[in-house]
Amino acid sequence: MPELPTVAIVDDDEAVREALGDLLMVSGLTCQTFEGAASFLDATTKRHFDCLITDIRMPDMSGIELIEHLQKRCTDLPVIVISSVLDQHVRSSALSLGVHAWFTKPVSDERLLGAIAAAIANGSGADTGQ
Amino acid sequence: MTAALLDPYEHRDSGIAAFASESVVIVDRDGQVRYWNPAAERLFGWPELAVRGCKLAALSPTPVDEERAWSQLMQEGSWQGRIGRYARDGDIVYADVRRHLRYDAAGEHCDTLEFALPASGQGEAGLVSDRIMAACWEIDISPASEIVSRIVARAGLAAKGELEDLFLNLVEAARIVEVNERTARLVGGNRGRALMVGQSVAVFWPFGSRRILAELILEAMGDETGKTFHRRIPTDGILRDPIVSLWRADAGRPGHLFIAVNGAADDDRSYLYLRASEARYRKLIDYMPVALWQVDASHMGKIYAKLRAEGVVDFSRYLEQHPQLVEHAAASVPVTDVNRSAIELIGGAGPHDLIQPVGYLFVESPASLRRVMVGRFTGRRNYSEFMKVRTLDGRVRDVRFSVTYPEPLVELDTTIFSMEDVTERLQMEAQLRQLQADFSHAARVSTLGELATSIAHEVNQPLAAIVTNAETSLRWLARDEPDIAKVGQLTARIAASARRADGIVQRVRGMAAKQAPDPVELSFNDIVQESLLFIRHELETRSVRVSTSFARGLPSVFGDRIQLQQVIVNMLINAAQAVERCDHAAREITIATASEKSGNLLFTLRDRGPGIAPEHLARIFDGFFTTKDQGMGIGLAICHSIVVAHGGQISAFNRPGGGAEFRVVLPRTRGLAAAGPVYA
Numbered sequence: 001m002p003e004l005p006t007v008a009i010v011d012d013d014e015a016v017r018e019a020l021g022d023l024l025m026v027s028g029l030t031c032q033t034f035e036g037a038a039s040f041l042d043a044t045t046k047r048h049f050d051c052l053i054t055d056i057r058m059p060d061m062s063g064i065e066l067i068e069h070l071q072k073r074c075t076d077l078p079v080i081v082i083s084s085v086l087d088q089h090v091r092s093s094a095l096s097l098g099v100h101a102w103f104t105k106p107v108s109d110e111r112l113l114g115a116i117a118a119a120i121a122n123g124s125g126a127d128t129g130q
Numbered sequence: 131m132t133a134a135l136l137d138p139y140e141h142r143d144s145g146i147a148a149f150a151s152e153s154v155v156i157v158d159r160d161g162q163v164r165y166w167n168p169a170a171e172r173l174f175g176w177p178e179l180a181v182r183g184c185k186l187a188a189l190s191p192t193p194v195d196e197e198r199a200w201s202q203l204m205q206e207g208s209w210q211g212r213i214g215r216y217a218r219d220g221d222i223v224y225a226d227v228r229r230h231l232r233y234d235a236a237g238e239h240c241d242t243l244e245f246a247l248p249a250s251g252q253g254e255a256g257l258v259s260d261r262i263m264a265a266c267w268e269i270d271i272s273p274a275s276e277i278v279s280r281i282v283a284r285a286g287l288a289a290k291g292e293l294e295d296l297f298l299n300l301v302e303a304a305r306i307v308e309v310n311e312r313t314a315r316l317v318g319g320n321r322g323r324a325l326m327v328g329q330s331v332a333v334f335w336p337f338g339s340r341r342i343l344a345e346l347i348l349e350a351m352g353d354e355t356g357k358t359f360h361r362r363i364p365t366d367g368i369l370r371d372p373i374v375s376l377w378r379a380d381a382g383r384p385g386h387l388f389i390a391v392n393g394a395a396d397d398d399r400s401y402l403y404l405r406a407s408e409a410r411y412r413k414l415i416d417y418m419p420v421a422l423w424q425v426d427a428s429h430m431g432k433i434y435a436k437l438r439a440e441g442v443v444d445f446s447r448y449l450e451q452h453p454q455l456v457e458h459a460a461a462s463v464p465v466t467d468v469n470r471s472a473i474e475l476i477g478g479a480g481p482h483d484l485i486q487p488v489g490y491l492f493v494e495s496p497a498s499l500r501r502v503m504v505g506r507f508t509g510r511r512n513y514s515e516f517m518k519v520r521t522l523d524g525r526v527r528d529v530r531f532s533v534t535y536p537e538p539l540v541e542l543d544t545t546i547f548s549m550e551d552v553t554e555r556l557q558m559e560a561q562l563r564q565l566q567a568d569f570s571h572a573a574r575v576s577t578l579g580e581l582a583t584s585i586a587h588e589v590n591q592p593l594a595a596i597v598t599n600a601e602t603s604l605r606w607l608a609r610d611e612p613d614i615a616k617v618g619q620l621t622a623r624i625a626a627s628a629r630r631a632d633g634i635v636q637r638v639r640g641m642a643a644k645q646a647p648d649p650v651e652l653s654f655n656d657i658v659q660e661s662l663l664f665i666r667h668e669l670e671t672r673s674v675r676v677s678t679s680f681a682r683g684l685p686s687v688f689g690d691r692i693q694l695q696q697v698i699v700n701m702l703i704n705a706a707q708a709v710e711r712c713d714h715a716a717r718e719i720t721i722a723t724a725s726e727k728s729g730n731l732l733f734t735l736r737d738r739g740p741g742i743a744p745e746h747l748a749r750i751f752d753g754f755f756t757t758k759d760q761g762m763g764i765g766l767a768i769c770h771s772i773v774v775a776h777g778g779q780i781s782a783f784n785r786p787g788g789g790a791e792f793r794v795v796l797p798r799t800r801g802l803a804a805a806g807p808v809y810a
Contacts, residue, residue, distance in 0.1 A: 012670070013591040015627050019598035022620060026605045057587050059670040084590035085583075105590045106597035109605070 005050035005120045007031040010040045010066065011082075012058045016105075020053060020082075027113050037061035041069065049077060051100075051119045053112075056083035056090060064090065067097045078119035082107050153225065153246035157186050159239060161200075173225060173248060175218035186244075189215045191222050202394065203229050203242070206312075212249055224249035264390035265313040265369070267306065269331050271347060272385030274303035278351060297344035302332040304347070307386060316368050325426065339363040339374075343389075346376040350387060353378070369393030421472035421529075421549040425488055427463045427506065428543035434507050445507040449500050456500050460489030466544075475529070475551055477522035491547070494518040494526055502533050506545070511535055519549065528553045563647070566771055571644045573768040574696050578641055580703065584668040589634045592627035599624045637664050640692050641699075647690035647775075654687045654731050654796070655680045655723055661698035665706075673714065674706045679722040685798040687731050689776045694796075697769045697780075701735050701792050704765065708739035708790065726795065730778075733794040741784040750782050769794075 007029055011017045017033040024031040032049075034040040038061060040052075052070075056063035067079055078100040085091070091102055101115040147154040153170035157163055163186055166178035174189075181189075190196035191214050203209035209229045214222045225246040234240040271278065277300045284293065306326050314323040317334040326334060335343060342363050349359045358377040365371055372393030379386035415422060433455070434445075442448050449456055468484040476491075478484055492499040495517040505513035514532040521527060529549040536543045578585070603620045606613045641664070662676065669676055687694070705719045716738040724732045742750060751770040766782075773780040778796040785791050 013595070015595035015623065015630070016591055016598075018623065019595040019602065019627075022616075023598050023602045023605075026602050026616075057671050059673045082594070084587040084594075086586075105594035107594065109598065109601035 004028075004030045006048070007051045007053060007116060008040055008043070008049040009033045010035075010037055010052065010054040010058075010063070012036060012055065016055070023109055023112070024116075029116065037063070037066040037069075040066070044075075044077075051116055052077055052079045053082055053116075054079060056081060056085045056094070064094060064097075067094060067099060071097055080112070080115055080119060082112070153244075155186065155244040155246070157242045157244065159241065161185050161187055164241060170246070173246060174215055174223055180218070191216060199229075203231065205394065207231050213246075226250065264310075264375075264392045265316050266310040266391075267313055267331070267389040268308040268379070269304050269387050269389065270307050270385055271300070271304045271351070271387060273305060274300045275385070277303055278348065281348060294341065297341045298332070300344045300347065301335060301340040302330050304331040305329070306331055306334070313391075336368065343374065343376075346374060346389075347387060350376050350378050416469045418469055419471055421475040421551070422469045423465050423472055423484070423488075423491070423547035423549075424467040425463060425545040425547055426466050426543065427459070427545050430459055430463060430503070430506070431543060437507075446500070446504045449503060456496070456503065459503060460492060460496075460499060461487050463488045472549070475521070475527065475549060476519070483522065488547075490522075491519060494520045498531060505533060506535050511537065516552065527551055528556045563775075566775060567647060568644075570693055570696060570768050570772055573700070573765060574641045574692075577696070577700060577703065577765070578638065581665065581668055584665070584671060585634070585638055587671070588667040589631055589638075592631040592634075595627040596624050596631070599627070641696070643692070645692075647693055649689050650691070651686045651688055652691055652694070654684050654733070657687075657691065657694045658698055658721065658723055658733065660691075661695045661702065664695065664699055665702055669702070669706055669719075672706050672710050673717055674709055675718045676702070677718065677720050679720075681722070681724045684723060684725055684731060685729055687776075687796050687798065689796070693772045694776070697772050697794065698733070700765045700769050701794075705735055705737040705739070705790070705792075709737050712739055725798070729798045731796045731798060733796075735792045736785060736789060738789040741788060741790045742782060744784075747782065747784070751780065 007024055009017055009020050009024075009031055011020070011033070012035055014035070017035065021031050021033050032043065034043065036058060037054075040054075043049075054063045054066055061069075063081060063083065070077060070079070079098075080101045080103070081094055081099055082103045082105055084105045086104065094102060100119045103112060103115070147165070147167045150167060151169055153173045154165070154167040155163060155170050156165035163181045163184055166176070166181050171177050176189075187193060187196050187200070196213070199209055199211060199213065208231065210227070212224060212226050214224050217223045226249055227244055227246040229242055229244045231239050232241050232243055277296055281293065281296050281300070284296070306329055309323055309326050311323070313334075314326060317336075331343075332340060342361050346359050346361055350357075353359075356378060358375050360373055360375050362371060362373050369391060370393055372391050375390045375392070377388055379388060437445070437448065464487055465485050468481050472484055473481065476484055484490075488499070498515060498517045501515065502513060512532060512534050514530065517529060517531045518526050519529050519531070528551070530552050532548045532550075534546040534548075536545060599620045603617045603624075606616050606620070637660070658678075658680070662678070702719065702721075709717045709719065718738055720734075720736045722734050724734070726732050751766050770780050773794055773796070776796055778794060780792065780794050782790060782792050
């Protein structure tokens with residue numbers, strides 16, 4: 001297990017991926033970005049992640065499908081969703097799958113960093129704020 | 131006679147006739163005497179009571195001559211000559227009579243009026259046709275004096291062809307001084323006497339007998355005794371076996387000659403028939419729903435001939451340099467007749483308000499008159515354009531204006547203008563265009579609604595990036611040693627994301643805007659690529675792949691950018707929805723641009739979805755036809771109407787291997803109809 005916690009970022013939008021990566025970097029976190037769920041799942045077989053930040057609406061495999069997939073693997077990887085999706089139904093189904101936090105884009109840096117810190121610390125105290 | 135026996139119409143006439151010193155007889159259509167005035171009683175000895183209801187012909191001692199006289203009257207409309215008539219005591223009374231046909235308000239022959247005076251001089255039996263029955267001309271050959279002297283000088287020396295030409299030149303040079311009504315009617319067409327005066331004899335004299343006329347002229351000019359020269363000329367379609375008589379005018383009018391042409395009209399149709407026929411045509415033309423003007427531009431023809439002789443070729447440019455010629459035409463070319471529709475269109479109390487120089491028709495569109503003149507100059511048969519015309523009360527109407535030029539040598543020099551009021555039609559077309567624009571706008575808004583989630587997501591991505599980048603920058607700046615380089619990099623990213631968001635907003639705004647179609651020349655490939663950009667995100671989130679093939683060197687297309695994008699976007703959305711539920715492998719749309727052999731542009735869209743149900747194929751472009759639960763069924767209908775408005779075609783069919791194919795064909799050049807000169 002590496003000393004610094006590593007956060008995985010999955011978003012099909014390059015600008016968003018880069019922006020999130022830079023934010024985590026300035027906050028002293030290590031991160032790795034993925035443009036799709038498939039490449040992230042691939043990477044999980046090789047290394048450990050302490051937290052996953054994912055978008056919902058993505059081609060090929062959606063964020064919900066990714067979370068379901070992780071559930072099946074019974075990993076305890078805390079998941080934070082940052083999405084433009086306003087659909088309450090999608091949101092509640094994500095939360096029922098045990099998602100640690102759900103943010104709507106654009107997200108405030110403080111809240112996101114707070115949620116990541118909380119998730120990494122104990123995976124408890126889920127933040128379900130907007 | 132008693133007034134009670136006469137209808138009011140007859141009463142009015144015969145009441146006056148009762149006091150006439152001339153014999154006045156009215157004969158009905160069946161030849162029976164209807165009225166017989168006191169002077170007729172005195173002249174022929176029969177009291178009116180005795181002859182009323184009798185056949186007038188029964189009183190003739192020479193029934194064959196009488197019959198011929200009546201048939202001539204029927205052909206010509208009037209007749210004048212000497213007749214014999216049995217008197218009551220059995221003697222024959224000779225009288226000089228004039229007979230005229232009369233017509234009722236509907237133009238039908240109703241009766242015949244006969245005036246008679248006792249024959250002057252010794253009674254000549256039979257009928258003597260008066261000279262008034264001849265077609266008479268007074269001509270002036272002084273403009274031809276040089277030709278006459280050349281013929282005289284060359285007589286016997288000249289080759290036959292040369293003399294022939296000189297004879298024709300002589301007739302051409304001779305001018306008409308005066309003609310009688312019969313001549314005007316026989317050869318003057320609808321121009322009347324006034325317009326014949328001053329023109330060349332050759333314009334009206336049948337070509338086949340011009341040589342004979344020239345010979346007669348020469349004979350008469352060579353004679354000092356004032357003798358009359360006669361020649362029979364061939365039947366020419368106007369008169370049958372006519373005899374031409376020609377004699378010199380008195381010494382006070384040197385160079386003037388009189389011509390009389392005698393002969394029966396060479397037309398088996400009677401005067402009545404022709405009159406009725408002409409009346410029918412007049413009525414037909416008068417009630418024609420198209421506004422008609424008869425215009426006499428004959429004098430302009432002469433100006434054009436002169437300019438042509440001077441070497442003017444580009445008449446359009448010539449008129450630009452000499453606008454005074456257009457003004458001259460506007461002020462000097464007279465309208466000679468108009469019909470009812472013309473009065474309805476332009477206004478005015480009657481034809482007289484419109485029978486004036488043509489200038490008033492071109493007040494709103496002076497360039498149209500110039501184009502009419504160019505058409506005549508270049509020998510066109512007709513010309514047509516849309517123009518504006520001002521009514522007499524100052525309103526402006528849109529008309530389709532057409533000109534029929536006279537065919538040289540075949541017809542008289544009469545130009546016909548026609549105008550069809552298209553103001554309402556144009557208004558309706560504008561309304562329809564507006565309606566179509568509204569409808570396609572509604573469809574675009576509806577498409578935007580379908581894409582709302584996708585668009586919100588798409589625009590939110592750069593916004594999210596901007597916010598995060600900005601906050602990250604603040605964090606870098608808040609450090610004890612701010613990393614300016616990092617902040618610069620982040621700021622550049624902020625700008626890029628902002629531009630990206632702006633691009634999306636612009637595209638959406640273009641689609642949402644309600645604006646009139648703005649046809650311009652466009653690159654078709656660009657339109658397809660912009661459309662793809664518009665729904666790229668939608669397609670990605672539906673995991674639909676699009677493979678594209680853009681042909682190089684495509685001709686440009688003339689159309690409205692937004693509307694054409696709308697067509698492509700709509701078809702792509704339809705295809706994406708069709709393949710959405712398919713296996714991952716089948717979620718593919720193939721689009722291609724190409725140019726057809728004809729040069730038209732072709733856009734094809736193929737999918738590997740379930741295809742179109744056969745029973746839906748025929749209705750797929752109908753309005754409000756939909757197979758979707760929440761669809762309005764206007765998407766493809768709008769595509770269809772947009773493509774058609776661009777002069778193109780859209781079609782759909784199922785591919786043999788499965789899936790649907792849509793084809794859009796667009797014309798390479800102008801597609802939206804533009805108003806302007808129309809050439810028939």
